[in-house]
C-alpha cells in the first residue's frame with residue numbers, strides 16, 4: 675500500500691484545450707533537465723513512494739522519460755496521466771520498463787461531444803489506439819472520465835466499450851471541479867449537481883458489474899495528495915484551502931508535506 679503519493683504537474687502546457695480544464699496557467703514551467711532533477715531528488719527525499727506525472731500534458735516535456743526512468747530506479751511507483759496524443763506505440767515501448775500505470779483521459783466515445791469538450795474529434799480514435807497498445811504491452815491502464823453536463827448521457831457507450839474491451843485497471847469517474855481558470859469560466863455551462871452525478875454513477879456501476887469502476891467527488895479530488903506545480907511551488911490543499919509550502923527549486927528548506935499531513939490529521943481528530 676503506497677502512502678506517500680505526490681502529484682507533479684510538471685508543465686502547464688497542453689496539446690488539448692478542454693472546456694473544464696483547471697490547470698493553473700500562471701504557473702509557468704521554465705526548468706531544464708538539471709533543475710527538474712533537483713526537484714525530483716527533493717520529492718524523493720520526502721519519502722515519496724508514488725509520483726503521478728501530470729500537467730498540462732507531462733509528455734510535452736522532452737526529458738520527462740529520463741526523469742521517470744530515474745524515479746523508477748529509486749523505487750518510485752510511476753503513474754502518468756495523459757490525454758494520449760503523444761503516447762505513440764514508440765513512446766509506450768520507451769516508457770514501458772519504467773511505468774507502472776497509465777491513466778488515459780477520455781470523457782466520451784461520441785466524437786461530437788469530444789469536440790464540444792475541446793478534446794477534438796480525433797480523441798476517441800487516439801485513446802482506443804493507445805488502450806490497445808498499452809494492453810498489448812502489458813502496461814496497466816486506467817481510464818479517467820470527468821463527468822459534466824455535456825457527457826453525462828454518454829457513459830453507457832463507454833461502459834459498452836469497456837465491457838467488450840476490458841482494461842487492466844480502473845475506470846475512474848470524477849465530478850467536474852470548477853475551481854480555477856477555464857473550469858471556473860465554464861461553470862454554468864458544465865456543472866452538474868452532486869445528486870445528478872451520484873445517481874448516474876450508481877446506475878453505471880450497477881449496469882456494468884464486471885468493470886472496476888470508482889468515483890470521486892470534489893472534496894476528494896482537491897484533497898488527494900500534495901503536488902508540485904510547474905513553477906516548483908509545493909502545494910497542499912486541505913479543507914478547501916490551498917497552501918504553498920515553498921518552492922522546490924528556490925527554497926532551501928521546505929516542510930515535509932507528509933509529516934505536516936500526519937499532524938493535520940491528528941489535530942482534526
Ligand code: SF4
Pocket residue numbers: 688689690691692694695696697729730731757779
Ligand atoms: S484537462 Fe488535461 S488534457 Fe485537457 S486541456 Fe487540461 S491539462 Fe490538457
